[in-house]
Amino acid sequence: MELRVEGATVAYANGHVALRDASLVLDRPTICGLLGVNGAGKSSLFKAVMGLVTPAAGTVRIAGESVATAQRRNWLAYVPQAEEVDWAFPVSVRDVVMMGRYGYMNSLRIPSAADRRAVEQGLARVGMLDFADRQIGQLSGGQKKRVFLARALAQDGRIILLDEPFGGVDVTTQEQIVSLLRELRAEGRIILVSTHDLASVPGFCDQVALVKGTVLAAGPTEKVFTPANLARAFGGTAATQAAGASVTLVPGPDGAQLVMDAEGRLLGQLRPE
Numbered sequence: 001m002e003l004r005v006e007g008a009t010v011a012y013a014n015g016h017v018a019l020r021d022a023s024l025v026l027d028r029p030t031i032c033g034l035l036g037v038n039g040a041g042k043s044s045l046f047k048a049v050m051g052l053v054t055p056a057a058g059t060v061r062i063a064g065e066s067v068a069t070a071q072r073r074n075w076l077a078y079v080p081q082a083e084e085v086d087w088a089f090p091v092s093v094r095d096v097v098m099m100g101r102y103g104y105m106n107s108l109r110i111p112s113a114a115d116r117r118a119v120e121q122g123l124a125r126v127g128m129l130d131f132a133d134r135q136i137g138q139l140s141g142g143q144k145k146r147v148f149l150a151r152a153l154a155q156d157g158r159i160i161l162l163d164e165p166f167g168g169v170d171v172t173t174q175e176q177i178v179s180l181l182r183e184l185r186a187e188g189r190i191i192l193v194s195t196h197d198l199a200s201v202p203g204f205c206d207q208v209a210l211v212k213g214t215v216l217a218a219g220p221t222e223k224v225f226t227p228a229n230l231a232r233a234f235g236g237t238a239a240t241q242a243a244g245a246s247v248t249l250v251p252g253p254d255g256a257q258l259v260m261d262a263e264g265r266l267l268g269q270l271r272p273e
């Protein structure tokens with residue numbers, strides 16, 4: 001599998017250019033973190049990959065094919081931000097996960113035994129089988145995320161895009177999601193995950209892409225997740241805020257310790273002697 005975004009420009013109907021000349025190539029199984037401030041263009045990049053917006057310039061190719069072909073082959077799975085979902089819509093958890101199978105069904109959408117099995121397996125894998133008959137609005141934030149993850153699992157996507165999967169989830173749920181993402185990578189899938197939780201990035205992302213109106217830098221975490229690059233993506237003041245702040249040390253690349261503040265901002269890096 002390969003995801004190749006080259007020179008993509010995403011502009012909306014009101015003329016706002018969310019991304020300009022953005023490039024990102026993921027050509028092996030990976031967990032790639034997509035990092036940037038609010039409004040940096042992360043969701044716009046996802047939408048371009050999913051074919052929800054058509055780039056005004058540039059190309060998106062998936063294993064050499066167009067997005068439309070990749071969609072038809074069920075290669076692309078998307079776990080949306082919670083805000084994008086209408087939680088009042090009267091469907092059960094099982095119904096939502098079954099949507100991941102629509103691409104495998106004919107127009108009558110009558111599930112086969114294989115579809116039902118994929119749904120049960122997806123729900124079991126995220127620990128949500130007991131909630132299968134619940135209305136989706138009647139779930140906690142973390143449970144909602146897990147349901148949409150189960151939908152991606154049921155779909156058996158080769159490229160899985162997760163928009164802010166850790167927003168509002170507790171530490172245990174976050175750990176469960178991360179270990180599931182590792183399993184999916186081991187199965188050969190490409191995982192692209194946008195997150196604001198910088199502190200957790202070195203622990204689970206083998207690559208990162210920094211977004212600010214374009215892809216500023218992308219590559220292996222140990223090369224790209226550096227204070228200098230983070231300052232470019234998040235603003236240059238991070239390093240000056242250390243005095244008096246309560247800080248956390250997070251294991252970083254090559255034995256380094258990342259010094260983060262309470263909000264997950266990177267203040268600096270301690271290198272081993």
Ligand SMILES: Nc1ncnc2c1ncn2[C@@H]1O[C@H](COP(=O)(O)OP(=O)(O)OP(=O)(O)O)[C@@H](O)[C@H]1O
Pocket residue numbers: 012013014016017018036037038039040041042043044045
């Ligand atoms: N449908 C739209 N019409 C016009 N402008 C839009 C639309 N969607 C997003 N934008 C704008 O494009 C820019 C990038 O938005 P995008 O949602 O891609 O950012 P993001 O990095 O995902 O942000 P967040 O972290 O807040 O989710 C923002 O300035 C946003 O206001």
